[in-house]
Amino acid sequence: MKERLLSVQNLTKQRGSQLLLRRVSFECRRGEVVGILGPQGEGKQALFSLLSGASFPDEGSITLGGWDLAARPEEARSEAAFLPEHPVFFLPGEAGWEELEFSRRLRGTEGPFPHGQVLEWAGKLGLAEKLDQRCDRLSLAEQKQLALIRALAEGVRLLVCEEPNAGYGPAEIRRTREFIRACARHEERAFLLFGHSAAEAEAVCDRIAVLTDGRLGGFRMLREEFLPEERRPYRISAFPIEAARACLAEAGLGQVLALYGECMEVLLTAEEWGGLNRMMAERGIHLHRVEPLRFQDEDDFE
Template identity: 30%
Template sequence: MIHSLEVHDVRKSYGDFQAVKGMSFKVRQGSCFGILGPNGAGKTTLLGMIEGIVPITSGSIDLLGMDVATQIRKIQPRIGVQLQQNNYFQFLSVAQLLKFYQQLRRAGGPPRKGQSIEWLLQRLGLSDKLKFKVDELSGGQKQRLSIAIALLEDPDVIFLDEPTSALDPHSRHLTWEFIEQLKQDPNKTVILTTHYMEEAERLCDEIMIMNDGRVIAQGNPAELVSGMQARQAIQFQFAKGQFKLEYVQDLADATDLHWDDQTDRLRVTTREVAQTMRSILERSQSQRIDVINFDIDRPSLEDVFLSHTVKDPRE
């Protein structure tokens, strides 16, 4: 298996403060890799080190098989970086700005074929904006323009830092479809940070959750969620006044039982949903209790994220 990125025990200190505290992970070529973490977790610092913008305090990073600390000039023409703050030259038109960045990128090496500017703009819903000045674009349009800039000159690795954070739902879906199209090229690797679990689940083949400068969990979205099986919960509603908690108190796989006698609802957290459901239905039948309704709460990626990260309200 070829890895586009290999991060070995990387650390970053700002004075006495350690923002990244020894992280190691690999990213498969052709995959979409998501970096998730609460505000201040160190995501932007980590991305900066990988992109060669932020100096590494210790450890090493190989990007496209080359050492970032010593070979960044060879790496740079092959990567595309979308910036979170897009303070582009406001007085240029969209066409001029794209040409400017294209020439800047070509200065780093021979031209690469890639998609045309027109194609990129069309896919990102900006075709009619070529003649607009950048400051005439909305915040969301500027954000999509920053993705187009990241894709100029056909990069092998594309870094997207919160690519849809300022977008309305329509533009977000348009951007997701665009990223899904990028993913179809097995030679391209997409590395993105996001605060949207739905985005990570839809786009990423692999997710790394980081907190306080460390890797907390890593896996594909389904694996991460299945690691939370002990948190699955079933809710039953019984006919008024028929059920008693003592009927189910000895259930083998239940990790938590909560009975609300005001609403006649039972909530059971369990490791074995099917077995627990069967047991409760059998006992209801033998006690002649009518089950009116039931519901299964399966854990989501958001539950995984929340269970691994602690939010400091000051951040």
């Protein structure tokens, strides 16, 4: 099983009388591209703010790279970079190269500046000739691409991007999509993408879930390639679901992908499923429904 880079458990956020997030739980593993979709005002921005440390949760916990964000914020944040919808630069009046070097130094990334690697990334994104230009004179799309390269050059393993394709033309969307997938696959980086276009998300993500009224729906698996061969995904509907989850934890079975309402999505082997089924029966947990999850076909761009 790949290393878990982000784990969000029962995250709740309230502002005034409005409940922005309701017990949101999910996780993100190495090499995985996870998408969280939803229309505006449904809680994406609140979730992004909580992850980036701009605001604080009322309940729940966030673990980044194995570090609890509340208890060890510095260690936790060293694993992740946050790319807001409107890119922000530390040195907007300077050349892209300056910004990249500055932010890498600020993050404290060790080793020499990966000049060749940056040129390669920039080349893939069509930005190679723009790195000498002032950051604030680049187009919005170019600025977003520069921010993406900045995060990669900083050496973080998890990139949390807000509306990664907003402001892009078709060619840029395609280039960025390919770039993210290549980074995830070949460099083992994880991406958590916030957006509102299901088509775009499906084209790039391994799993997507919809955030509606602060509630995170079940993850839809789009690609199998990240799953261990012996385990298959199941959607289990049971009552009480927390008791069913406790069974899983107690027996050390499977991996919970998502938890929502009375359902949970779990990766299980056939043997584990048998064991879980027995335990639930013994404890009187009412099993409503079990269905295997299906994946979409790989996109043509791969």
